Amino acid sequence: MGKYRLLALDLDGTLLNDRSEISATNLEWVKRAVDAGVTVCVSTGRGFQSALPIAEQMNLDTPMITVNGGEIWTKPHSIHRRTLLDSGIVMRLHALAEKHDVWFWAYSTQDIYNKERWIGDTITTHWLKFGYYTENLTVLNEILQEIQTWDGLELTNSSPFNIEINPIGVSKASALEEVCRMLGYDMSEVVAIGDSLNDIAAIRAVGLGVAMGNAQEEVKAAADVVTGSNQENGVAAAIQKYVLRT
Missing domain, CATH: 3.40.50.1000 (HAD superfamily/HAD-like)
Incomplete structure (x- = not known):
């Protein structure tokens, strides 16, 4: 070893x-x-x-x-x-995605959802991560600047064209x-x-x-x-x- x-x-x-x-x-x-x-x-x-x-x-x-x-x-x-992501935060993140008309996805403990297949009951779902994807970097940066003002979130990416959101400390x-x-x-x-x-x-x-x-x-x-x-x-x-x- x-x-x-x-x-x-x-x-x-x-x-x-x-x-x-x-x-x-x-x-x-x-x-x-x-x-x-x-x-x-x-x-x-x-x-x-x-x-x-x-x-x-x-x-x-x-x-x-x-x-x-x-x-x-x-x-x-x-x-x-x-470590779960607050359901209320997921609702806000989802609303922001709809506002900017970008592709998004989110992992729950049970499944993965996205722009084409979203879930009706956001509040009682156990969420883990939310993400945005767009190749329009101006729009992506606008989204990033908005959620950077929110508390309790860890912001990263897995490509230059996305933003990934976890609870703070994760x-x-x-x-x-x-x-x-x-x-x-x-x-x-x-x-x-x-x-x-x-x-x-x-x-x-x-x-x-x-x-x-x-x-x-x-x-x-x-x-x-x-x-x-x-x-x-x-x-x-x-x-x-x-x-x-x-």
């Missing part, structure tokens, strides 16, 4: 290529890390249902972080902790701290790899923060090192060079 005991992997734009696939090379090096005794933890903005098949493809039975830390799983299907970093507490690891023993603003807190908080070659510039600036892009097996290269030091 080397210096690092836990590898936290973002999915979209990081482990997955632009076709949302794990390359054979990435899969091989994840398996090598697991075989070497490293705990590999999925750490994603996705909900559990869409993250699970990827964890299963890697044969992981380890903790998972979903919806940016809104859910922490001791292992697949075994929930450890959920992040991949805080979730990784809890995973480390569960496993008896120190944050200095963690490597976190990612590409977007929802990865920055974790990248700054762990022993080694790795930005993808395709990462947003702010993420690269926050990272200790930059690896190849998600089209160039950047995760495999980082595992090889920093985690296993082969």
Whole structure:
């Protein structure tokens, strides 16, 4: 076992290529890390249902972080902790999306909803995360400026064209701290790899923060090192060079 005991992997734009696939090379090096005794933890903005098949493809039975830390799983299907987003806030976020006529989505504990399929009963639903998407950056910035004035929210993104909203204090970093507490690891023993603003807190908080070659510039600036892009097996290269030091 080397210096690092836990590898936290973002999915979209990081482990997955632009076709949302794990390359054979990435899969091989994840398996090598697991075989070497490293705990590999999925750490994603996705909900559990869409993250699970990827964890299963890697044969992981380890903790998972979903919806940016809104859910922490001791292992697949075994929930450890959920942090809910206030239903009243979700109603306000939804109204803002309608006002600006942008695409939006929201995760509840049961399902995912969006502009094409919204829910009638917002108040009694248990919400986890809300997001906006538009390639009109002027409109996106107007939305961001508005919700930055609201209290109690954690604002990030998973692409330059979206905004993701969780309750204040919820992040991949805080979730990784809890995973480390569960496993008896120190944050200095963690490597976190990612590409977007929802990865920055974790990248700054762990022993080694790795930005993808395709990462947003702010993420690269926050990272200790930059690896190849998600089209160039950047995760495999980082595992090889920093985690296993082969």
